[in-house]
Amino acid sequence: MRKPSAVALLLLFGVFCATLAAANPPGTITLAVDATEAPRNLLHAKLTVPAAAGPMTFLYPEWIPGEHGPTGPIVDLAGLKITANGKPVAWRRDDVDLYAFHVDVPQGVSALEIALDYLGPVKEQGYSSAASATQQLAMISWNQVLLYPQGKSPRELTYAASLRLPAGWKFATALEVAAQTGDMVEFKPVTLNFLIDSPVLSGAHFRLVPLAAEITPPHRLDLAADSEAALDISPELVAEYSQLVRETGALYGARHYWHYDFLISLSDHVAHFGLEHHQSSDNRMRERAFVDGYFYASGSGLLPHEFTHSWNGKYRRPAGLATANYQEPMKDDLLWVYEGLTQYLGVILSGRSGLWTPQQFREHLAISTAQLEATAGRTWRPLIDTAMAASILYEAPHEWESWRRSVDYYDEGTLIWLDADTTIRELTHGQRSLNDFCRIFFDGHDTGPELKTYTFDDVVSALNQVVAHDWRAFLNTRLNSTTTRPPLAGIGRGGWKLVYTETPSPVFQGLEAVQHLTDVRYSLGMVIREADPTPGEPPARLRDVIPGSPAWQAGLGPGMKLLGVNGRVYSSTVLHDAIREAKLGSKPIQLLVQNGSFIDTYSVSYHGGERYPELERIPNAPDMLGEIIRSLAPQPK
């Protein structure tokens, strides 16, 4: 492709306007986004909104679906100018609701022109409102570049969106293209909720990879990367993702989309996370995630999780999360289903599709379970409260994580659903399982992207349709528990138990490396964030200290900087050596620590040696965990 000349572009605009005027239903809002400056993190947008004389209020989306919180980046909205018939129209922000803008539409005006800019942030921590563009690629989230008029449901508002891309960039999205000329793309008009649910991934280095070609509707990996080399995904990995598509068919029995696009940004300079949509997902991984196993370790469970959300989260959604618009606060109390069940189904699909070996599946499960066991805050904060407080916990720092708790409904939700799955299998002598629950709950017939809400009672009812049991008490006990230990019964019923050994598993080491951590929480009781290799950056520091642990007893706390171990300058290796040596003697480990502008030595009395989580087989018990991750879908010959 090539960039059109200025004259050609004007002509194109003329053609598009004529097309839009002819094709769009009455009341359609047009939205033209100019992303040609995406490499410097700047997006321009122009809206044309039908209007009538009198007061109108325009809203910037605040509560973003899938982020479960008021994360709409209002601070990054700039350049807001409103005009009518070429004349400026004054706007005034609401005194209380900073996401609302009031306008008095003059007499004789039938449409307002709204211009705005989105100032893309450079911070790499966060979700869709963190770094989303680089020199080579951009993820465009429509909610960040539009306003919508108050008073109508996003399902009633129609938007005709167009996008101008940097020269030569390719793109993918769940939206349907109406017309494309050069770098200008015009999308078919859709409702506002459909538009916001359909971000656009674009980039200079781009590759589309069809998955499981024998399956309808079609599935694709859409890769945009910071380099051409990063697109070189192996045939083996493509085969495993194809198998993931087949396994979801076997598990859910139906699909609720017309096509599915895994939109994948591969860059070390964007935020790393996944965000679900009905017919696509926004997956952001390290640049070399598909070509380097070292990085893949931390991201390999991402796609099965986000894909599962098309069923659990988009097609079925807790009533409290299916809000009337983007300003109404969401109620997060059922996130242990929305996220917890998705996490469980995502990890078993990782096993079933071959993305994880059975050993890797168990290593992941051991790590997440052990982290919950080292979460002291579970004695004051029940799991249900982590869900209800999700919108503040997503942004909470890692410091004090053990005592505060985090968004534990993912990993503890996994244990609860494993507990439920193995309970069903036991009660029915292996005749039924959570697979049957999925068939019932996700309604085994194909539809387009519809939404069906559910409540706690609906979850209990679907479980009872699989096998009669006191599921209400089963769930309530686990959700409201303040016991020290997480719900481990599912692992035990699965034929395994959580133990601690002296050697970290490969998955444990991979996660430590990717996150720049030295994780000795199961021995000394602390998690160390390693020094940033950038000159002038702070040295290794304590990210968290587990209450009650040897490090805690010594008086250490999060944020302190680790300077030395037993008289030597700190390094991860020196610390590990000290832990092993302390096992053989009775002397405490001496840590030289900087706390603000003070330096002091702390004595940690610990002689238990290295400890890392692992699942160990219970002798003579059937391997139900192995059965749970057994493939359900035959691979085509």
Ligand SMILES: [Zn+2]
């Ligand atoms: Zn999720």
